[in-house]
Amino acid sequence: MPTAVLIGAGPxxxxxxxxxFGRGGYKIALVSRNPDRHNDALRELAGRGIEAAAFAADVRDTVGLGAALDEVEQKFGDVDFVYYGPSPHNMTEARKPIDQIAASDVEAAMALVHPAADVVARTLPGMLERKRGAFLFTSAISAVLPVPELGAMTVPAAAARGYAVTLNAALAKQGLFSGVLLIGGLINGSDIHAAMSSSGQSDEAYLLDPDRIADxxxxxxxxxxxxxxxILPGRRGLGLTVLLITRLLRVIKRSGRSHSPR
Structure with a gap:
C-alpha cells in the first residue's frame, strides 16, 4: 500500500x-506543527478504514522536518506521494501594497516556499529508484494573475508555481509527476477561513469546497x-470567476501568449 505525506495538513x-487519497488506497501521514490537533481527523479517517498517523514538524525547521519524514518512513515505509500545502500564518493581517514592499517583506513571505525544495531533496531519490512517485504543491491565483492587493505574498505564489511546473518538466520523462493547485478563493473549513470569519473578513461567495479540490x-x-x-469558486462565485478570467485573458494577450486558461 503506497504512502501519502500531507505537509501542512489542516482541517x-x-x-x-x-x-x-486514503479512499484511493494510500496510507496517510499528516504533518503539521501540532499533531495533537489531528485527533478528530484521525478518528474520522479510521472510521473510513483509512490507516493514518500524525507527525510533528514546522517546515521552517529543516532538522525537525527531516526527522518527521524519517518517522513517517519508519512507520509507513517508502513515501510515494507528497502534498506540500502549509498556509501562511499572517494571511489575515494587513499587507503592504506591492509598490511599498522591501526585500525583508519578500524574505518573510518566502519562508514557507524554501522548505519545499528540502522535502523534494529528501524524498525524490527513493521515488526515482522505485520509478514512481508524485509531488503536489499549493499556490495562489496571483501566481498567474496580477493581484497587487496581496503585496509580497505574490512572490512566493509565483515561485511555488514555477518550481512545481519546472520540476514536472524534469520528472515527466522519468515517469514521475509534480503539480500545483492554483487556489482562487477561500477554502471552506480551513484555518484561514476560520480566522477571517472570526474577524468578519470572510465572504461566503468566494468559498471553495475542499473535497472538490481534493478530487x-x-x-x-x-x-x-x-x-x-x-481552482475557482462555483456558481455562487460566478462574478469573481468571470472577473479573474477576464483579467487573466488580458494579461495573456498583453504577453503575446496564445493559450487560454484551463
Whole structure:
C-alpha cells in the first residue's frame, strides 16, 4: 500500500486530501506543527478504514522536518506521494501594497516556499529508484494573475508555481509527476477561513469546497495530463470567476501568449 505525506495538513484541504487519497488506497501521514490537533481527523479517517498517523514538524525547521519524514518512513515505509500545502500564518493581517514592499517583506513571505525544495531533496531519490512517485504543491491565483492587493505574498505564489511546473518538466520523462493547485478563493473549513470569519473578513461567495479540490488533485496525480489546475469558486462565485478570467485573458494577450486558461 503506497504512502501519502500531507505537509501542512489542516482541517480544510489537508483533511479532504487525506480522505481522497486514503479512499484511493494510500496510507496517510499528516504533518503539521501540532499533531495533537489531528485527533478528530484521525478518528474520522479510521472510521473510513483509512490507516493514518500524525507527525510533528514546522517546515521552517529543516532538522525537525527531516526527522518527521524519517518517522513517517519508519512507520509507513517508502513515501510515494507528497502534498506540500502549509498556509501562511499572517494571511489575515494587513499587507503592504506591492509598490511599498522591501526585500525583508519578500524574505518573510518566502519562508514557507524554501522548505519545499528540502522535502523534494529528501524524498525524490527513493521515488526515482522505485520509478514512481508524485509531488503536489499549493499556490495562489496571483501566481498567474496580477493581484497587487496581496503585496509580497505574490512572490512566493509565483515561485511555488514555477518550481512545481519546472520540476514536472524534469520528472515527466522519468515517469514521475509534480503539480500545483492554483487556489482562487477561500477554502471552506480551513484555518484561514476560520480566522477571517472570526474577524468578519470572510465572504461566503468566494468559498471553495475542499473535497472538490481534493478530487481535482487526485486527477492531476493519477492522469499526469497537466501539471496545474486553476481552482475557482462555483456558481455562487460566478462574478469573481468571470472577473479573474477576464483579467487573466488580458494579461495573456498583453504577453503575446496564445493559450487560454484551463
Amino acid at each position: 480544510g484541504l489537508g483533511l479532504a486530501m487525506a480522505r481522497r 481535482t488533485a487526485w486527477d492531476l496525480v493519477a492522469k499526469h495530463e497537466s501539471p496545474e489546475a486553476l
